[in-house]
Amino acid sequence: MSFKSLKEIVDCANKEKKPFWRVILEEDMSERMVSEEESFGTMKGMYDTMRMADASYDEKLKSASGLVGGDGKKMKEAVEAGKTMAGDFIGDVMVKALKMGESNACMKRIVAAPTAGSCGVMPAVFLTYQEKYKVSDEKMIEAMFVAAGIGEVIAERAFIAGATGGCQAEIGSASAMAAGGLAYLQGGAEEEIVHAAAMSLKNLLGLVCDPVAGLVEVPCVKRNVIGAVNAITSADMAMAGIVSRIPPDEVIDAMRAVGMALPGTLKETGEGGLAATPAGEEIARRMSK
Amino acid sequence: MNLFDIVGPVMVGPSSSHTAGAVRIGYIAHLLLNEKVHKAEIYLHGSFLATGKGHGTDRAIIAGLLGMHPEDERIPNSFQVAKECGMEFTVAGIELRDAHPNSVLLKLTGEHGRELEVQAASLGGGRIKICKLDGLEANFCGDYPTLIVHNQDQPGHVAEVTSMLAHKSVNIATMQLYRDRRGGNAVMIIECDKELPKESIEWLEKLEGIRKVTYLSLVENYEF
Numbered sequence: 427m428s429f430k431s432l433k434e435i436v437d438c439a440n441k442e443k444k445p446f447w448r449v450i451l452e453e454d455m456s457e458r459m460v461s462e463e464e465s466f467g468t469m470k471g472m473y474d475t476m477r478m479a480d481a482s483y484d485e486k487l488k489s490a491s492g493l494v495g496g497d498g499k500k501m502k503e504a505v506e507a508g509k510t511m512a513g514d515f516i517g518d519v520m521v522k523a524l525k526m527g528e529s530n531a532c533m534k535r536i537v538a539a540p541t542a543g544s545c546g547v548m549p550a551v552f553l554t555y556q557e558k559y560k561v562s563d564e565k566m567i568e569a570m571f572v573a574a575g576i577g578e579v580i581a582e583r584a585f586i587a588g589a590t591g592g593c594q595a596e597i598g599s600a601s602a603m604a605a606g607g608l609a610y611l612q613g614g615a616e617e618e619i620v621h622a623a624a625m626s627l628k629n630l631l632g633l634v635c636d637p638v639a640g641l642v643e644v645p646c647v648k649r650n651v652i653g654a655v656n657a658i659t660s661a662d663m664a665m666a667g668i669v670s671r672i673p674p675d676e677v678i679d680a681m682r683a684v685g686m687a688l689p690g691t692l693k694e695t696g697e698g699g700l701a702a703t704p705a706g707e708e709i710a711r712r713m714s715k
Numbered sequence: 716m717n718l719f720d721i722v723g724p725v726m727v728g729p730s731s732s733h734t735a736g737a738v739r740i741g742y743i744a745h746l747l748l749n750e751k752v753h754k755a756e757i758y759l760h761g762s763f764l765a766t767g768k769g770h771g772t773d774r775a776i777i778a779g780l781l782g783m784h785p786e787d788e789r790i791p792n793s794f795q796v797a798k799e800c801g802m803e804f805t806v807a808g809i810e811l812r813d814a815h816p817n818s819v820l821l822k823l824t825g826e827h828g829r830e831l832e833v834q835a836a837s838l839g840g841g842r843i844k845i846c847k848l849d850g851l852e853a854n855f856c857g858d859y860p861t862l863i864v865h866n867q868d869q870p871g872h873v874a875e876v877t878s879m880l881a882h883k884s885v886n887i888a889t890m891q892l893y894r895d896r897r898g899g900n901a902v903m904i905i906e907c908d909k910e911l912p913k914e915s916i917e918w919l920e921k922l923e924g925i926r927k928v929t930y931l932s933l934v935e936n937y938e939f
Contacts, residue, residue: 428716454718468719475725489729490769530728533771533791540721541840542731548722570722577721586721587839589732603721640766642729696766713769 428453428578431675432623435575436616446616447568450575469570470563472537476526476549479536483525487532491713494643495532498525515558516655523550523654527647540577540586540599543642546650547600548573551608551657561611572610573603576623583675584682588635589694591685597653598630598681604657609664622657622664624674629656631677632684634692636699639710645700716840724841725786732817733763733770736837738790740819741779743845743857744833747931750825752780752802758809761816763837773806776819780804785841814846831929848929851902852893859888859906861931862916867924868894868901875922876903879915900926910934 429435439449454465485499501524504510505517512520526546530536536545548570556566577586580599585591605626606619614622630653638644670677691698700706726735745752757776759767767773771791778793781800789796797804811818815836823831834847845853848863855861862880866872873892880887886908894901910932920928 428718450718457717465718469722472719472722472725490771533727533729533734533774535725535727535786535788537723537725538731538735538841539723542726542728542735545728571718574718574722578716578718581716581721589839639769640762641769643769714765 428457428582429575430579430582432576432579432620432678433673433675435579436620439616445568446575446610446619447571450571450578466567469567469574472539473552473563473567473570475535475537477553479526479529479534480522480549480553482534483529484532484534487528487534489528489531489641489643491639491641491643491709493638493709494528494647496528497647498528512655515554516658518554518557519550519654519658520651522554523547523650524647526550527650531641531643531647540581540603541588541596543588543646544596544600544650544653546647547597547653547657548604548607550650550654551604555608555611559611565611569607569611572619573607576606576620577603579675580627580678580681583678585685587694591681592688592693593633593635593649594627594630594681595685596635597649598627598633601630601653601657601660602627604654605660605664608657608661612661612665614661614665618664620674621669622661624670624672624677625663625668626657626660627677627681628670628672629660631681634688634699635694636692636701637694637696638701638706639713640694640696640701641713644706644709720840726841727786727788727790730770731841732837732839733767733772734775734790735785735841736817736839736843737763737772737775737819738779738783738785738787739841739843739857740835740837741776741821742782742784743779743843743931744821744823744831744835745780745782746857747833747845747848747929748823748825748829748831749930750827750829752823753826754824755780755802755804756822757804757806758820759806760809760811760814760818760820763817763819764808776821777802777804780821780823815844818846848902849927851895851900853902853904854891855889855904855906857931859908860910860933862905862907862911863929863931864903864905864919864925865927865929866901866903867926868896868898869924872901872924873903876905876919879919880905880907880911883912883915885909885911
């Protein structure tokens, strides 16, 4: 049985004097009846696939609608020319988030984390972090377990699909997962990990799923950027000692309540928000021909 | 849902429901046909029809019918692969009654002439459900070895099938029964905890009153 709350994971880690990531790893071992090597190896496979997907970005590809493609390259050029206010680290995170979102829209191979639409958030922060801070693959895989554990609780208590909870459930969850992983990489203990996740999810609460023409393109690709950047700022806040005033599990419950309250037009139907703008409708009309 | 449904699956984009799930529907349908697909008529319904083109749903289903998995990088070029393999296909729209928005109806013919009609839905996150087989109710997801027996609706067939399973020490995970009318066409769908031996399936096919036996094996290249 998976964990029903982040508090359960934190309590388990404290009681058994194990790090957060190991609690999640052992839970996977018992759930799927696999060895430690197998569980760790599967997660390493996911991380390696993210790295390959990042490396195989093709700036020349265009998506089905023709609206997506090439932005990762533009962003990279701006970062390399020193034109960004956000600086190198955040700049590189933005580049990677755009690239992965575009690759997904262009039918390339990605890792859904937790969904295909939000597949850019985790690799953007984790791959960039490893490049800048030169940490081992092992440490990165541990952070992946931290992120996956947070995602599992969100899926259990709320949802991770845009069709059920809006974009907050996809990009919001991805951002919370990445934030927890980053807090761990920065030396955060259990409390910092869950508060980084909580603050990250809070900041994206209410985000609607309004894909133009119903496609995972606009605004999905760029929302990966805000998910990734929000994860970094939330982890930094947590590591500065700032806490979420609403307990992390209650934040997840609030996300669920907000998702339930969202009308169907704002849950992946392509009928509301940006999809319902004149420009969005024009694109949908063009696509249906 | 396990940990690698959260981080994972590895898949070709852009959508877990409209692309990865669609590949899986095609893949399970090709296993159910248990022959190389020679001809496929694909009918898209609902959201599959409305946004399928932009999500590559058509290419994804063809890829699955060719035996590809959701992470196969040939998915975007599956039409070309189908051509090279000599698979004929057509794609059209359809309005299915009371169907899930992400539904598809597949009419398949195998290289040795075996025919199968599959209606399936993509539920999200890459998970799928087979909803109908040859027009009769079905309800399974393809995660277990699954035995589907179409028979005349008369006493004793369930006992024959379950006795055979007991004899082979195959535990039943789930079991469903449907029929169109009293004495008409009936179907039993049995999800098993382990694979069935080929001879048991051949034995079932020869029984009187059994009209068709379809078996979903999770072992690649299983033939009966």
